[in-house]
Amino acid sequence: MLSRRIIPCLDVRDGKVVKGVRFRDHVVMGEIVELALRYRDEGADELVFYDITASPEGRSVDRGWVERVARAIDIPFCVAGGIRSVDEARAVLHAGADKISVNSPALERPALIDELAAAFGVQCVVVGIDSLRDGDGEWRVRQYTGDPAKTQALARRTLDWLVEAQQRGAGEIVLNCMGSDGVRRGYDLAQLEVARALCRVPLVASGGAGAPAHFRDAFVDADVDGALAASVFHSGAIAIPELKRYLRDQGVAVRVS
Amino acid sequence: MAVVLVDAGGTNIGSVRYALQRLGVDAALTSDAATIRAADKVILPGVGAAGPGMARLRGMGLVGLLRSLTQPVLGVCLGMQLLCTRSEEGDTECLGLISAPVQRFTEAPGLRVPHMGWNRLATVRPHPLLAGLGEDEQAYFVHSFAVPTGDWTLATADYGGPFSAVVARGNFHGMQFHPERSAAVGAKLLKNFLAL
Numbered sequence: 001m002l003s004r005r006i007i008p009c010l011d012v013r014d015g016k017v018v019k020g021v022r023f024r025d026h027v028v029m030g031e032i033v034e035l036a037l038r039y040r041d042e043g044a045d046e047l048v049f050y051d052i053t054a055s056p057e058g059r060s061v062d063r064g065w066v067e068r069v070a071r072a073i074d075i076p077f078c079v080a081g082g083i084r085s086v087d088e089a090r091a092v093l094h095a096g097a098d099k100i101s102v103n104s105p106a107l108e109r110p111a112l113i114d115e116l117a118a119a120f121g122v123q124c125v126v127v128g129i130d131s132l133r134d135g136d137g138e139w140r141v142r143q144y145t146g147d148p149a150k151t152q153a154l155a156r157r158t159l160d161w162l163v164e165a166q167q168r169g170a171g172e173i174v175l176n177c178m179g180s181d182g183v184r185r186g187y188d189l190a191q192l193e194v195a196r197a198l199c200r201v202p203l204v205a206s207g208g209a210g211a212p213a214h215f216r217d218a219f220v221d222a223d224v225d226g227a228l229a230a231s232v233f234h235s236g237a238i239a240i241p242e243l244k245r246y247l248r249d250q251g252v253a254v255r256v257s
Numbered sequence: 258m259a260v261v262l263v264d265a266g267g268t269n270i271g272s273v274r275y276a277l278q279r280l281g282v283d284a285a286l287t288s289d290a291a292t293i294r295a296a297d298k299v300i301l302p303g304v305g306a307a308g309p310g311m312a313r314l315r316g317m318g319l320v321g322l323l324r325s326l327t328q329p330v331l332g333v334c335l336g337m338q339l340l341c342t343r344s345e346e347g348d349t350e351c352l353g354l355i356s357a358p359v360q361r362f363t364e365a366p367g368l369r370v371p372h373m374g375w376n377r378l379a380t381v382r383p384h385p386l387l388a389g390l391g392e393d394e395q396a397y398f399v400h401s402f403a404v405p406t407g408d409w410t411l412a413t414a415d416y417g418g419p420f421s422a423v424v425a426r427g428n429f430h431g432m433q434f435h436p437e438r439s440a441a442v443g444a445k446l447l448k449n450f451l452a453l
């Protein structure tokens with residue numbers, strides 16, 4: 001039986017892991033390889049690294065640390081941040097990343113998803129979606145969220161984009177619910193449940209984890225395949241071994257090492 | 258001991274190489290027939306689609322060579338599928354070293370494709386490749402096509418039914434998951450291969 005995945009997310013800025021609240025006010029959390037190894041030892045199932053400033057600054061991800069991480073750890077990891085072309089993706093994958101995640105550049109040019117899937121197979125291609133509920137009750141996509149000054153609200157509905165991304169070749173969707181991000185009151189179950197119904201590929205919840213029960217709710221109620229979190233892991237508020245034992249006791253299939 | 262990684266163009270070559278380095282083995286990445294023939298162990302990694310994978314092996318003139326190898330050979334992920342007879346992915350004729358088909362997972366409610374994540378390995382036939390593998394050990398899978406169970410199966414995983422997670426026939430072996438990304442379990446199985 002396939003295990004549900006616990007995925008610490010490491011936001012990378014200028015070669016360090018940082019974390020902000022509601023995507024703002026970033027503080028340095030630590031060194032990349034050091035944190036990657038710590039999470040590997042604690043039993044993280046996968047890691048995601050977001051170079052959060054790459055996309056707003058119009059540059060690609062720094063491949064030096066990708067290779068350092070690939071040499072050090074023996075669990076899968078995904079890299080995101082300003083990947084705009086097949087060549088840039090290839091460089092990141094050849095540096096040792098298992099998957100690449102595209103977000104803002106795929107919104108700029110949706111055919112990027114088709115090109116990446118054709119070049120590497122859908123299993124390498126993750127589409128990240130930053131989503132926020134607007135005043136009219138619709139969830140819509142946000143772009144360039146790594147820099148608050150550059151963040152743009154798009155007319156594109158989150159659920160439309162989720163369907164289109166899959167049709168184009170996304171092998172996994174990470175849905176980051178910005179309204180719940182960084183405030184630790186739980187994942188946006190309402191949005192995730194609707195997304196799940198439309199998502200035929202693996203779906204990863206992001207934004208809002210604050211307690212072990214929030215992970216259980218995302219797995220059991222919203223049926224997501226993975227749950228991503230950052231600050232609760234970085235701060236030590238939730239320890240992964242205990243989280244996994246709790247989930248196992250709750251009947252959730254997890255990998256307990 | 259000379260271990261070579263066949264440069265089949267897959268994107269996981271770096272990761273497999275690093276995993277071997279963590280075990281103290283420096284594997285050469287090569288497409289040179291003489292180097293491959295002379296190696297003690299041959300690893301065929303691979304990520305991507307079967308058609309381009311076979312096309313690349315043909316383009317490098319390695320199909321006949323790979324079929325003639327007598328030392329232990331390990332195919333990883335797509336590399337394992339390329340050892341089989343034929344893949345439904347692009348209706349591709351593969352190397353035919355393990356007489357098994359490669360079939361697409363059928364999507365079903367709760368059964369997402371690709372099969373992505375950690376899944377439990379269940380031993381069905383004891384083999385030195387599986388030495389020390391415990392009851393509840395998991396490995397990391399990412400794939401949309403799989404090899405059904407058959408007399409080639411050493412271990413299975415379950416995703417809407419059992420499929421082959423580890424296969425062997427003679428000196429040819431395959432792992433559908435990524436040992437290079439399967440933490441201590443993967444390291445143990447790679448070590449077992451190096452000890453064959």
